[in-house]
Amino acid sequence: MRSQAIEAAGLRKVFHSTSRRPGVLGGLRSLVAPERVTTVAVDDVSFSVSEGELLALLGPNGAGKSTTIKMLSGVLVPSEGRCRVAGQVPHLDRRANAQRIGAVFGQRSQLWWDLPALESFAMLRDIFRVGDDAYRKRLDELEGLLELSGFWRQRPRHMSLGQRVRCDLAAALLHDPAIIFLDEPTIGMDAVVKEQVREFIRYQTAERGRTILLTTHDMAEVSRLASRVVLINEGRVVYDGGLADLQREYGSGWKVRVTYAPDAALPEVSGLTGTVGDEHRYAGTDPAGQRDLLRRLLDRDDVEDLQAHGDDLEEVMAEVYRRRSAAIEVAS
Amino acid sequence: MTEIRQAWRIARTSALYEVLQPGRLAGVAVQLSLQIFLTWCLWRALYEAVPASGGLDRGQAVTYTVLGTLYGRLRGPDRGLARDTVVQHVREGSILYWYLRPVMPRRYHWLRAVGDQAYGFGWALLAYLACLSFGLIGLPASAAAAALFALTLLLGQMVLYYLLALVDVACFWTLQNFGVLAIIRLVQNLFAGAIVPLWFLPGWFQTLSSWLPFEASLHVPISLYIGRIEPSGAGRYVLVQVVWVVLLAVVLRRFWRRADQQVVVQGG
Numbered sequence: 001m002r003s004q005a006i007e008a009a010g011l012r013k014v015f016h017s018t019s020r021r022p023g024v025l026g027g028l029r030s031l032v033a034p035e036r037v038t039t040v041a042v043d044d045v046s047f048s049v050s051e052g053e054l055l056a057l058l059g060p061n062g063a064g065k066s067t068t069i070k071m072l073s074g075v076l077v078p079s080e081g082r083c084r085v086a087g088q089v090p091h092l093d094r095r096a097n098a099q100r101i102g103a104v105f106g107q108r109s110q111l112w113w114d115l116p117a118l119e120s121f122a123m124l125r126d127i128f129r130v131g132d133d134a135y136r137k138r139l140d141e142l143e144g145l146l147e148l149s150g151f152w153r154q155r156p157r158h159m160s161l162g163q164r165v166r167c168d169l170a171a172a173l174l175h176d177p178a179i180i181f182l183d184e185p186t187i188g189m190d191a192v193v194k195e196q197v198r199e200f201i202r203y204q205t206a207e208r209g210r211t212i213l214l215t216t217h218d219m220a221e222v223s224r225l226a227s228r229v230v231l232i233n234e235g236r237v238v239y240d241g242g243l244a245d246l247q248r249e250y251g252s253g254w255k256v257r258v259t260y261a262p263d264a265a266l267p268e269v270s271g272l273t274g275t276v277g278d279e280h281r282y283a284g285t286d287p288a289g290q291r292d293l294l295r296r297l298l299d300r301d302d303v304e305d306l307q308a309h310g311d312d313l314e315e316v317m318a319e320v321y322r323r324r325s326a327a328i329e330v331a332s
Numbered sequence: 333m334t335e336i337r338q339a340w341r342i343a344r345t346s347a348l349y350e351v352l353q354p355g356r357l358a359g360v361a362v363q364l365s366l367q368i369f370l371t372w373c374l375w376r377a378l379y380e381a382v383p384a385s386g387g388l389d390r391g392q393a394v395t396y397t398v399l400g401t402l403y404g405r406l407r408g409p410d411r412g413l414a415r416d417t418v419v420q421h422v423r424e425g426s427i428l429y430w431y432l433r434p435v436m437p438r439r440y441h442w443l444r445a446v447g448d449q450a451y452g453f454g455w456a457l458l459a460y461l462a463c464l465s466f467g468l469i470g471l472p473a474s475a476a477a478a479a480l481f482a483l484t485l486l487l488g489q490m491v492l493y494y495l496l497a498l499v500d501v502a503c504f505w506t507l508q509n510f511g512v513l514a515i516i517r518l519v520q521n522l523f524a525g526a527i528v529p530l531w532f533l534p535g536w537f538q539t540l541s542s543w544l545p546f547e548a549s550l551h552v553p554i555s556l557y558i559g560r561i562e563p564s565g566a567g568r569y570v571l572v573q574v575v576w577v578v579l580l581a582v583v584l585r586r587f588w589r590r591a592d593q594q595v596v597v598q599g600g
Contacts, residue, residue, distance in 0.1 A: 070428065073432060074431065074432070075428045075431045075432065075595065076595065077593055077594070094431055094432075094436070095434040095435075095436065096434075098432050098433050098434040099434055101432070103429075103432050105425070105428065107425075108424060108425050108426045108428070108429070109426065110426065110429035110432070112345060112414070112416065113414055113415040113416060114349045114413065114414030114415070114416065115345070115348055115349070115352070115414075116352075119348065119352075122341070123341050123342070123345070124433075126334070126337050126338045126341040126342075127338060127341070127342070127433050127434065127435055128433070128434060129334045129338065129434070157415075
């Protein structure tokens with residue numbers, strides 16, 4: 001049995017700030033008697049990630065994903081609850097924790113904005129005290145995976161977003177961490193670079209055995225990379241389980257759309273829900289039913305067009321939130 | 333060895349912003365030369381009308397203000413151009429990476445400041461030698477004045493570091509209050525004598541200034557250099573500088589500890 005690389009138990013984070021009242025008088029009043037505002041960013045989050053596992057932490061904007069990652073990576077100190085990364089409390093010894101983890105926050109760069117990326121890499125090599133041989137070896141490997149050499153002599157301020165994030169991914173792995181936190185690493189990227197980054201992430205778990213905690217809004221990415229997901233909403237975990245189970249439990253099932261040749265005889269199969277123009281629509285919840293239908297359709301010569309759809313993950317997530325909200329309303 | 337290599341690598345960061353870009357390097361040289369020249373012209377012109385003022389003759393006043401201009405370089409390169417000031421990191425949220433490295437933010441900040449000030453000192457020294465060779469400024473008033481100038485300059489640099497660091501760490505709390513930060517910077521320059529030599533300001537202002545740490549960074553070393561403060565009276569000033577270094581170090585340590593506990597990352 002694999003041991004736990006990341007553990008969160010009852011994590012809660014409360015931020016206190018002051019709010020400025022509108023207008024000049026309001027501003028003066030705020031200066032004398034500031035209005036205190038309390039925000040609960042994370043209310044009660046518990047989950048764990050096994051060594052070598054990739055877990056996708058999902059949720060709408062403001063759900064508390066990034067705050068959770070910042071607590072787990074040791075940047076923020078939890079208001080309540082506890083967390084352990086590689087068996088240690090991350091914020092209590094940030095120096096030791098930094099050696100064990102790597103992190104990329106897609107909207108922020110850890111590269112020095114006005115220095116060539118290679119200079120930033122060398123800086124991180126010395127900060128993390130990576131030996132010269134190990135550094136060269138890792139840089140070669142990262143160059144092979146991310147194709148950095150075409151632009152690593154440029155400054156980040158001259159790079160495209162895709163180039164900058166690829167350099168950030170390399171920077172996060174130069175010290176060979178066992179655990180990686182990726183907060184929306186592919187946000188704003190074009191399809192080609194996205195695919196390259198996804199393959200890079202897949203390689204890191206499948207081939208290098210690293211543990212990855214990933215947040216993203218890209219459901220194709222989730223389907224491609226994660227077998228287990230944790231959904232959080234309003235700072236609380238609303239689902240923790242396998243992706244397939246999630247789709248089974250909350251999904252609306254499969255759909256198949258077929259256009260037959262004129263004069264074709266319709267097959268005698270169950271699941272036909274209707275016809276729109278020339279298009280025949282089938283739907284069901286049993287995946288075996290979909291497989292059987294597709295097998296029979298592919299054997300026919302009179303099928304002109306065929307489209308098969310699984311559950312749209314975004315719809316599935318929306319359904320989870322809907323049912324949870326309804327349950328809370330009933331309970332209250 | 334790795335410790336030294338790490339420190340060296342961090343300390344030289346801001347210098348690289350200029351050294352790797354010859355255009356920027358040339359810009360700094362031109363800007364500094366112009367500043368020195370204009371300061372020199374201004375104070376010579378002022379003394380055409382008033383032969384002596386504030387207890388300084390023309391040579392002393394020109395030397396004070398030109399050295400004051402060089403003092404501006406002691407802070408190192410403008411990191412704002414490279415989006416690398418603490419307030420920029422706090423505002424953009426990239427400050428979080430300071431907490432994801434095996435060098436604590438306090439040490440990282442200190443190494444960066446040491447590098448910046450050492451690089452700035454290199455510039456100031458070159459400019460100082462150039463000013464001397466062109467006869468724009470005078471030599472130290474005496475050998476004792478030169479030695480005390482070196483000592484108080486070093487202590488003044490430490491006071492300057494702590495003052496700048498406190499303003500930087502204050503960004504963790506005063507993020508929305510750029511007005512306060514601007515006022516702190518203005519007060520710092522005014523009471524250091526970087527805008528006008530403190531000898532020209534009213535007595536009550538000089539008394540007030542003597543209770544604050546700012547004059548220790550610029551006014552005291554330069555006044556010793558030009559002989560406005562006699563070496564025999566320097567002991568009190570050195571003692572005040574040492575007290576400020578110790579006090580500010582304790583306050584900064586507490587500031588950092590609180591900042592580390594309640595760091596807030598902007599933008600989710």
